[in-house]
Amino acid sequence: MKILQNSAEPIYKQIYAQLRGDILSGRLKSGEALPSIRGLAKDLKISVITTMKAYEELAAEGLVVSAQGKGYFVSALDPRLIAEQHQRRIEESLTETIRCAKMAGITLEEVRSTLDALWNLET
Amino acid sequence: MNKAVDIVGLKKEYKDFTMDVTATVPKGFATALIGANGAGKTTLIDSLCGVNAVSSGTAVFFEKDSIDNSERLERIGYCSSGNFFPLNWKLKTIAECMAIGFDGFDRERFDTLCTEWGLGSSKDKKQKSLMKMSDGNRVRAALAAVFARETDLLVLDEPASPLDPLARDRLCDMFRSYLLEKDGERSILFSTHNIADMESVTDYAIFMADGKVIEQGFVEDLKNKYVLVHTDAGDSEKAKPLLLTYTSSDTGLEGLALSENSSVLEAVGAILERPTLQQLSVGVLRKAENNEK
Numbered sequence: 001m002k003i004l005q006n007s008a009e010p011i012y013k014q015i016y017a018q019l020r021g022d023i024l025s026g027r028l029k030s031g032e033a034l035p036s037i038r039g040l041a042k043d044l045k046i047s048v049i050t051t052m053k054a055y056e057e058l059a060a061e062g063l064v065v066s067a068q069g070k071g072y073f074v075s076a077l078d079p080r081l082i083a084e085q086h087q088r089r090i091e092e093s094l095t096e097t098i099r100c101a102k103m104a105g106i107t108l109e110e111v112r113s114t115l116d117a118l119w120n121l122e123t
Numbered sequence: 124m125n126k127a128v129d130i131v132g133l134k135k136e137y138k139d140f141t142m143d144v145t146a147t148v149p150k151g152f153a154t155a156l157i158g159a160n161g162a163g164k165t166t167l168i169d170s171l172c173g174v175n176a177v178s179s180g181t182a183v184f185f186e187k188d189s190i191d192n193s194e195r196l197e198r199i200g201y202c203s204s205g206n207f208f209p210l211n212w213k214l215k216t217i218a219e220c221m222a223i224g225f226d227g228f229d230r231e232r233f234d235t236l237c238t239e240w241g242l243g244s245s246k247d248k249k250q251k252s253l254m255k256m257s258d259g260n261r262v263r264a265a266l267a268a269v270f271a272r273e274t275d276l277l278v279l280d281e282p283a284s285p286l287d288p289l290a291r292d293r294l295c296d297m298f299r300s301y302l303l304e305k306d307g308e309r310s311i312l313f314s315t316h317n318i319a320d321m322e323s324v325t326d327y328a329i330f331m332a333d334g335k336v337i338e339q340g341f342v343e344d345l346k347n348k349y350v351l352v353h354t355d356a357g358d359s360e361k362a363k364p365l366l367l368t369y370t371s372s373d374t375g376l377e378g379l380a381l382s383e384n385s386s387v388l389e390a391v392g393a394i395l396e397r398p399t400l401q402q403l404s405v406g407v408l409r410k411a412e413n414n415e416k
Contacts, residue, residue, distance in 0.1 A: 005323075010397060012343060038151075038306055042299040048152055049326035053343040 003044050011046055015054035023063050023074055024082055034064060034072040125150035126186055127276050127310035128171065133180035135170050142166045142334040144180075148276075149327050149341075151307040153298050156314040157404050158331035159412065164314040165204065167331070168280045171312075172201040185275065197226060200274035204281040204314075207265040210254040217268050218245035227273030236267035240290075258285040270297060277301065279313040283321055291317065295324040322400040330404065332411035342400055349406065350382045351398040358392035368409040379406030 003014050022028040034055065035043070041051045055072050058064040064072045101111050128148040135142040142163040148154045156164045169175040171182055173192065184190045185198070208217055214237055221228040234244045240263040243250065253261050262285045269277065283291050302309055315321050328345060330338040340348070354362045355375045362376070363369065365388055369378025379402070380388060385395055398406070 008396070010346075036303075036306060038299070038303040042296070042303050045295070045299075046323055047326050047342065048299075048302060049341050049343050 001044065003046065011044075012050045012053040012057070015040075015044075015051065016057045019054065019058055020061075020063060023058075023077070024085055026082075028074050030074050030076040032074045033070075034074070036071050127151075127184070128312065129181075129183040129186070130167075130171070131181050131183075133167070133170060133182055134178045135166055135175055136178050140166075140334060142170070144331075144334075144336055146329050146336045146339055147327075148310060148312050148329075150185075150310050151302065152326035152341075153302060153311040153313070153324050154327040154329060155318070155321060155325040156312065156329050156331065157316075157318060157408070158314075159408055162331040163334040164331055165280055166334070168201075168278055168312070168314060169203070172199060172278055174201075174203070196224075198275045200269040200272050200277040200279075202265050202269045202277075202279045202282065204284065206253070206261065208253060208261075208268075211252050213250040213252050214242065214245035214247070214264060215250055217264060221268050221271070225272050228268075229271050229273070233267055233271035236270055237264065240264075240267060242267070259287060259290060262286060263290065266294070266297075270301070275305075275309055277309075277311045277313070279311070281314050281316070283313075283315050283317045288320070291320045295321065298324045318404050319399070319401040325400060328400065328404075330407050330411075332408065333415060337411045338407050345403060346397050346400070348382055349398055349403055350380055350385055350388075350395045351402050351406075352376075352378045352380050352388055352393045352395055354391075354393045361391040362388055362393050368406050368413060379403065379410070 001015065001018055003011055005011070007014065019028070019034065028034075034040075037051045037055060038048055041048045044051070055064065055066070059066055059072070063075055063077070065075050066072050097111065100106075101108075124147070126147050127150040130144055130146045130148075133142070133144045140161075140163070144163070144167055156167065158164050166175065170177045173195065184195060212220075218230050218233055221233070222230060230245065234246065238244055240260075242256075242260055242263055253264065256264070262282065266279075266282060269279070283294060286294060298311055301311065313321075318325075322342075325342055327341050328339065329336055338345070349367075352362060352366060352369070353375065356373060359371060359376045362378070365384045366376075366378035366380050369376045371377075379398065388395060
């Protein structure tokens, strides 16, 4: 896990985002245990409460569950729920793209060709 | 929340100073005691550890109704600021006295820690007395003695102050390892002025001013409760009524406000950011100082 100590993004949000990505992409499988709160705090050289806050955010979204005294585990996720989460993120970022394009007076055609170019760069 | 120490109305009266504290030290976390010089941090620590006799109030340890003095001494690792051991002592004297004083003292561990800190070992033939050591090394020796014991709660008065930046980083690692070793069962209470250096190991903060607790909470919650505010000179007058404290200059001002006022502050042109613990502490303590005046 990579954490920026001096980023404007709070550290707990960085941890949350990385674990969320790992869970939704399936790199962390359902039932798998997350590192212990104090173990991860030690590894990342951050406070216990920061790690805990990240795990609590994941739990609030239903991505992980806490078992009293045993730590946090990845929830048994419904594949449809995961697909929906992905779809939602894509829609969010595309909405932002459209907003930017309209503000700058860029046409749909131009956005499409940018998307095509970037898509090919990534693969 | 489980409590390592539950302090209710703990009072200590001196001629010109009264400490009156109600606060919680959560179990499983590191708690920082923050306050200006003379705020009563050391008075509180000494009262908790039985160095001071208190006038009234209670401090419940480990959620037990009563704790006898020998159990308290055994389970709490206390270290005062300044000279914890007599200055004519050597590492050997410390090791021998700690072994007599505490069942849970591990001499091997003490030697390992002393060697890691570069102090040598309590078994070395030639040993310096504490008197001939630097302030930093005296604190290292005292910390090694405390960390070599089997305890459930550390109470440390300004452990970081005399340490260099590398040693402070090491102290933070030792805190995290201590908390991890008995996952969730151990707790730390430490006072500090080196907030920025200790932020990465501070879970809960208790702020004191003039003998009282003026704010306390988990650091992530406090950082959400308060917001750091920046404005240009032109917008500063409109923002001022909403600020708890601020410092201003010709170019504008910087201050601390409650997050619940964020939208109003943004509407008058202020830029907001999440405070660091250091920035938050300065704001909270400055507000207390202004109130006293």
